Amino acid sequence: MAVVGAVLGGLVQALLPAPVRLAPLALLAGAVLLREAGLLTLPVPENKRLVPEAVQHRGRFLGTIQFGFEMGTGMRTYSPSALPHLVLLAILLAVPFAGAVTAGIGFAAARWIMPAASLGYGGDGSWEERWRAHRRLLAVATALATVAALGTGLILVDR
Amino acid sequence: MTADPIGRTTGARLRRALSHPLTVAVPVVAGAVVPAVLGATSGTGDVAGTALALLAFAWAGLAAGYANSGST
Structure with missing residues (x-):
């Protein structure tokens, strides 16, 4: 998905000026933060x-x-979270190709971490129960981390 | 190795504590600020800055992927 987004992103980023691409991305990032905090209902595909x-x-x-x-x-x-969708949109609108690849690697690592941690916790489904018990805290913390990391990456690339 | 009332050893208890969703979330979340902190001290347009940008994007993917851990 990241590679497809990166290839399409190369086209979109070449055709559209930065303000046209970054404004909706910033708007959506704010909306996703509110969604993950439970303050806004925003359905995700x-x-x-x-x-x-x-x-x-x-x-x-x-x-x-x-x-x-x-x-x-x-x-x-x-998909309980809108964060993967936000990252995909960032790849389409602003993140350079190499950044899209590393974002994909990071996403894949996280998808490996989940079953590894679940097995380490006992492999009996209690990890998922603990996750659900702290769902809101985890959603807000990971949303802040995702937006902060995306913002940092875009600032570092631009300067 | 001492066992708790339900028979878990110290090693098993430690592994369980380290695997707790909140424990795993600490480096996932806290690590997101590392590129920003290091980037503030690196020069403009240099290799280190580019590497930090790539690390930041990787961390964005990591945090986003971990956020989806509730789905199975």
């Missing part, structure tokens, strides 16, 4: 389906690859 069990039965290699692709790209899953 999501497929609202689980990856079917049959995918895992396609073999250790193909099944794993397809499951990871569908989960990792959000093709067929739920």
